[in-house]
Amino acid sequence: MLERPAISNHTSRNGSPLRPPYSGTGSFKPNSASLGDDVHPIINEGRVAVITGAASGIGHAAALELAKLKLKIAIADIDERKLEQVGKQVAAIVGEANVLVVPTDVSKIDQVVSFKDKVYEQWGEVAVLMNNAGIGLKGGSSWEGLNAWKTIFDVNLFGILNVQQTFVPSMIHQENQGMIINTGSKQGITNPPGNPAYNASKAAVKSLTESLAHELRQRPDPNVTAHLFIPGWTHTGMTSTSSGSAKPPGAWSAEETVLYMLDKVRAGDFYILVPDNETRKELDELRIMWSAGDIVERRPALSRWERGYKALFEEYVRDGMAGVQGRD
Numbered sequence: 326m327l328e329r330p331a332i333s334n335h336t337s338r339n340g341s342p343l344r345p346p347y348s349g350t351g352s353f354k355p356n357s358a359s360l361g362d363d364v365h366p367i368i369n370e371g372r373v374a375v376i377t378g379a380a381s382g383i384g385h386a387a388a389l390e391l392a393k394l395k396l397k398i399a400i401a402d403i404d405e406r407k408l409e410q411v412g413k414q415v416a417a418i419v420g421e422a423n424v425l426v427v428p429t430d431v432s433k434i435d436q437v438v439s440f441k442d443k444v445y446e447q448w449g450e451v452a453v454l455m456n457n458a459g460i461g462l463k464g465g466s467s468w469e470g471l472n473a474w475k476t477i478f479d480v481n482l483f484g485i486l487n488v489q490q491t492f493v494p495s496m497i498h499q500e501n502q503g504m505i506i507n508t509g510s511k512q513g514i515t516n517p518p519g520n521p522a523y524n525a526s527k528a529a530v531k532s533l534t535e536s537l538a539h540e541l542r543q544r545p546d547p548n549v550t551a552h553l554f555i556p557g558w559t560h561t562g563m564t565s566t567s568s569g570s571a572k573p574p575g576a577w578s579a580e581e582t583v584l585y586m587l588d589k590v591r592a593g594d595f596y597i598l599v600p601d602n603e604t605r606k607e608l609d610e611l612r613i614m615w616s617a618g619d620i621v622e623r624r625p626a627l628s629r630w631e632r633g634y635k636a637l638f639e640e641y642v643r644d645g646m647a648g649v650q651g652r653d
């Protein structure tokens with residue numbers, strides 16, 4: 326049963342900072358080499374990693390990190406020029422024979438099928454499928470901008486679904502174990518005002534990936550696992566104001582986010598909720614609990630941003646974080 330956010334006794338309307346004082350999570354710095362110290366059946370030398378949206382940001386960092394762990398790397402992206410450059414960087418780590426560069430628009434099923442055929446023709450298997458391509462395009466409000474909504478859903482939801490439906494039927498018939506990592510977003514869980522189309526697309530990815538994980542577990546021989554990767558604020562092409570801009574102190578680098586993700590998938594986690602230098606894990610958890618609490622407490626939708634509930638939410642967070650900070 327869902328634990329109720331402890332708000333019933335709260336009557337104080339005293340304001341408190343939305344983000345309680347916090348000295349930072351500290352960056353996550355496992356050495357990527359150490360991730361490969363013990364033999365993992367999937368993230369392992371000689372196995373195959375497929376990464377979409379690999380020309381930039383998180384996908385780019387994932388291609389480099391998995392190459393350092395000596396996997397063969399197949400990368401796809403709609404941006405052909407940048408993808409070629411990433412292909413060269415990956416080849417410098419694993420050698421040209423171990424890189425496959427396939428310009429692909431994930432929203433186009435025929436291109437995804439052709440990408441998959443190339444990977445299986447070349448290497449005959451997939452161990453890690455990182456279903457990561459996404460766009461942060463600003464959609465309209467909830468009652469406007471239908472075209473932008475469709476564009477966002479075509480990439481962020483149907484792109485993920487195209488890749489999943491094309492690769493998973495082959496992966497489940499492989500002898501070796503595999504994993505599929507779909508990239509969601511905290512915005513798909515807590516639904517902050519601002520970009521409803523992006524939020525809705527990522528909420529759908531969460532739902533889709535939960536169903537996928539369950540369905541895979543029901544198979545008599547569950548050799549493929551699914552994971553929902555929920556990055557924190559990561560300095561990438563999507564979040565930068567201009568190309569080459571410096572990383573804001575609150576954000577993690579793409580490398581940090583990827584190393585954290587790899588650490589958690591290796592541990593078998595399904596929900597990989599990644600912190601950043603501004604939002605620690607416990608604060609994310611409180612926000613998620615508050616959001617679920619809107620339903621059970623019969624509060625208005627998105628009460629966290631509603632004038633009448635703002636102070637209560639802030640107090641809920643302050644109380645929740647007090648114990649945590651005591652442990653620091």
Ligand SMILES: NC(=O)c1ccc[n+]([C@@H]2O[C@H](COP(=O)([O-])OP(=O)(O)OC[C@H]3O[C@@H](n4cnc5c(N)ncnc54)[C@H](O)[C@@H]3O)[C@@H](O)[C@H]2O)c1
Binds near residue numbers: 404429458459510558
């Ligand atoms: N950066 C963050 O703070 C953050 C937070 C939460 C979730 N995410 C998610 O992480 C994923 C990676 O984003 P990023 O931050 O690295 O952004 P990014 O813009 O740096 O990288 C996204 C890549 O996807 C590619 N892409 C876009 N449309 C495509 C298509 N139709 N087919 C193939 N490739 C396509 C882009 O060309 C780009 O190279 C996205 O799904 C994004 O929604 C990012």
